[in-house]
Amino acid sequence: MSSGTESGTEAASWPAACYRELSCFPAVTRAALGATAGGQTFLLYTECSRPDLSRRRLLRFSRHYSLQRTGSGGLAVSQAALSAEIRNQLLSQDSPTGQHRAVLSRCPRLGHELLEVWDSSGRSHSVDLTALGKHGEIYTEEPFACLAWSHSETWLLYVAEKSRPKPQPPCPWDVPGAARPAEEDKDEQDERFVYHEDWGEALSTRSMPVLCALDLEGSSLSVLEGVPEHLCPGQVRIGCREIPCGGQPGAVELSSAVIQALWSPDDHGVVFVGWWHEPFRLGLSACSNRRSGIFYLDLASGHCELLSSEYCAACSPRLSPDGQRLIYLEGDLGGPHRQCLRLCMINWQTRQAVTVLDVVHEPTEAFAGLYGEALPPWCWAADSRRVVLGTAQRSRKDLLLVDTETAVVTNLTAGSPEGCWELLTFQWDLLVATCSAPHHPPSLVVAVLPPAGRELPIHWVPVEDSPAVPGVTWKTLQVQPPQSRQSPTSHGTLAFEALLLSPPDSMVLHPLIVCPHGGPHAVFDARWRPSMAALCRLGFAVLLVNYRGSLGFGQASIHSLLSCVGEQDVADTQLAVEQALSSEPLDPHRLALLAGSHGAFIALHLLAHEPERYQACALRSPVSNLPALLGTSDIPDWRYTSLGLPYSFERVPCTEDMITMLLHSPIARAAQVQTPVLLCVGARDRRVSPTQALELYRLLRARGVPTRLLWYPDDGHALTGVEAEANVFENYARWFLQHLGQPQQDGTGQHRS
Template identity: 80%
Template sequence: QVWDSGGRSHSVDLTALEKHGEVYTEGPFACLAWSRSETRLLYVAEKSRPKPQPPCPWDVPAAARPVEEDEDEEVGAVYPGEQFVYHEDWGEALSTRSMPVLCALDLEGSSLSVLEGVPEHLSPGQALWSPDDRSVVFVGWWHEPFRLGLTACSNRRSGIFHLDLASGCCELLSAEHSAAFSPRLSPNGQRLLYLEGDLGGPHRQCLRLRMLSWQTRQTVTVLDVVQEPTAAFAGLYAEALPPRCWAADSRRAVLGTPQRSRTDLLLVDTETATVTNLTAGSPEGSWELLTLQWDLLVATCSAPDHPPSLVVAALPPPGRELPLCWVPVQGAPTVPGVTWKTLTVQPPCSGQSPAAHGTQAFEALLLSPPDGPALHPLIVCPHGGPHAVFDARWRPSMAALCQLGFAVLLVNYRGSLGFGQASISSLLSRVGEQDVADTQLAVEQALRSEPLDPQRLALLAGSHGAFIALHLLAHEPERYQACALRSPVSNLPALLGTSDIPDWRYTSLGLPYSWERVPRAEEVATMLLRSPIAQAAQVRTPVLLCVGARDRRVSPMQALELYRVLRARGVPVRLLWYPEGGHALASVETEADVFRNCAHWLLRHL
């Protein structure tokens, strides 16, 4: 539906037109872009597939069909023997995304067209109109020789492309071998900003901010990869630029990105390549820009003790951006009974880590209930990823645990986003070692400096965080009294043939990956030695496992195998199996049930 000041102006049943399949409304491919004339809409949908034909009595190998049947054949129909051909998809959370196509809806001409000219080896998405409405710009992901998981993976080969609608000519605007995405055209139509990362390596990494001149097609690097963070700037780690990030002057842009254990709004001057942190030092630890129009910033902000608030601010002229005056539009009160602080943890010097990043400090967020006569039990939470971050945002489940009397430690071990590329790279070949040691180091520091009960410790984690937690249970079998895990990684070599990101199994151990790679005995042995399942005999702590049957990233069979091993050894263990759940266990009903069971498990054993 299209609405204007007079009400609903257009209503189009896209499904009835049968030009394409399901419209992409979310995820990395999705977009909905108006032309400059506001007469056409650009979006992405699944390519139409031929409909299966029912079997007929004449379906005999090598037998001729009756002539009259041939005359009624549907063009492009799928006949018996072809309807079960495998079609690749883009992995976890994208199982219905296989062959995206660009679609243009002409409201004046009441027509819908699937754009032609996109090379067959590309999957297009994130499209927008050119300044003259005669062409489109889109992101194309290479899908040959096969697709790897795309969710939370900014290291897949992709480029910024320009498609001329009249000639069908398609040209690459960005670098040939890179991961380029999230194009944003300036208001004057002269500049195109986008993010760019390196191919391969960590799935999430520090990115470059690149800018292309629309007239000259020349590209410059506005902000480069940051190896070591400074007090002013720690690098770019955003999954995407805000849909509207440009100021009215077509010179400055605003974006949100992790900066250590915060997510701040940064103003970037594309002419001077300078960065101004608009939210540094604010009591809210996480900011998100919703839109920037006519130099009016609309954002949300939150903190571990403060649900999101909607705020606005007018962007001052260049050079006078600070201090920025934020005006609340819709606020939320601070939640009583929750306090938080950031702990800085300094790893000890080690002969195994001679480089500077080997001893770089990392951080942890400590959420605490009100002080009382007794020491607080502590729940330790290393994040998943592993290249992710716990920023200081509102998390209802963590605040609820504080309301139940628990302190919560969110650990951003070395390898987390927001601390420079050197920190991210330091974890490669050290998974199961550096991340585990960092988490335990953060726990020991918190126990020394805060009113916490060392006899009541528990672990709560998911995915790679659960991998760390299982290692801690094996290394410290008497230290932790309870453990609740979601979508746990426990057997690394078993993921080679079951995960949508098999490349990570090699990269995480510092091994090269190629498309034609097959496992070698010595590499599988190394992976198994780093796997918690190999140390399951040391686990004594009661363990709760929560998994989704539709998880494409970490097979639920990992948890089932662990469940059987622990149960056979007499360890208290419980397995929750969610038939429709994916890796994130993110549906409302599933998330609520997971929290309910985890909270009961922790209360029972602590």
């Protein structure tokens, strides 16, 4: 028999071991297809990643497969090569013919950024971009990341930070006897201290993007010039099949921002997304309501033409294979940061724009609307008529086929046991996707899209099939708010959903961990989440609540939350808890809360409303004091919009505004909190200042509430660093085990001694 010390050590290490086991399943982050002669055999290249906890980093590697069309319209799959680790690579992109691969990497010794081109003979080009000194760091994150080939395969485009004057040596007048510089020299040095706006959370080092073109034949690098100064272009995307051959691209100076672009069909111009950035920038991450438009820049005349509506938020232009149709997503300005979007299309010859799919206010069984922030890079069928995209449909994420001529929507994945589908690429009518569920890690699958009108059923062929994880079951709960719980501004009795994950043993009353999501306009879709599966393996049930205001349930549901935060979302979460307790084998005396950002805002309200109901609480990046966020968050507009107050760039908060915000803030009711609280915050959080958690921590400690604060100096709002994410899980799992007294279980649901 082991000693008590050994048993305690084993108990403490079990959450870490459980997380380590379940986080080892790789996620496919990118896929590319290449066709061989004859068009019957295809090469599939994928890039994958998973946490390498022992080295505290993300392990990235590639896999190669061969796809062979069969006579019955199916596919035969075989692995073409062993997996290979990807080191120091920032971006990569195959050329249109698949004969070349461009790789952007960072030299670990010098920190320089290198752009290399590889073919069957080895490395054909290598350029030290840092040494050229024409721009700053290259952008590698969305929505900026880009590495795009021209159709002639002689040009590469990417986005980088605009070059700034380098720091000067100490001022010469600080040296005894030195002469003071001329006024113009002094002014030039003063530029070093000028404040440069950035794009907020996750983009804090991105301020002034420029579009750069590398001529592989002439071995020259150009920073392009042109676009109106009030626009902010950035991410460039050049569709390989759509770009005609041509000469040197025209010049475009991208003064401060973000671009999504592609060449026009005749190569005479560039289609791009431009973001307005005056009078100042607001955070872009997870905010699809910023003013932007689809523009066409004629490279010969320099004329810039707006193709989309002037006052809207447009993004993701995608040109059809025949170059005749341009689709893009469009949403309303202001209001909720994420909302239901329109699918629009422009006839390239006539420039006439039409709405293919409009905003859905109340979902039907067949279609709940479009909610993604971007279309897949490759989404057109070979017929230049049909489009495939992935979007939330209530608590699922499905792949939808849209006929752009008839506006008919076909759900290609409805009813599948997997709850989340992601389209990776779609070329030559070959679909490459991943699918997962709360108990099933992501599997890589392929399919051939059938002819128009005969799309269903579609036959998915597994490429890499992950096994289901034992110890986890799940279901979707439908929740209908009663009329008595409607706020004055609610839209009817809009239903919502919650996902319940639990251990398989129905004879045990499991403790329940309640998770309202952040956002608040986001959604818990039924995907694989290692941390949630690990909690089930430890013996907990988990309730993921998609309260009214979540994506995937129609625009009316999203708008119902405006002016009702801290009320409707809190009541919905508690209603979902009550329904789960009444219908499932759950222990009503062992409840905990686990949430982040706006979800933590909801959790804190629940702790104040029912101080004895919950026995433990763990929060990440919590929102606790709304008025204090006005001067610290990258999205100050949300503080007004969420409470039904109008926002403008020049608005100065008045006393009434501050009172309204404070009355809706959990900090105003913190005196009622009795539940032990664990707080986890990233020191570099630009969305919700870490001072929110510090203020709460000090107040709870002063009142004698058991409180612990974890501070991650290198992480931002999401706390997604490999080390931070693992550490956060281990700490909140132990926090729940400590305060709920739950016996630990193994993967079969049996108690561990």
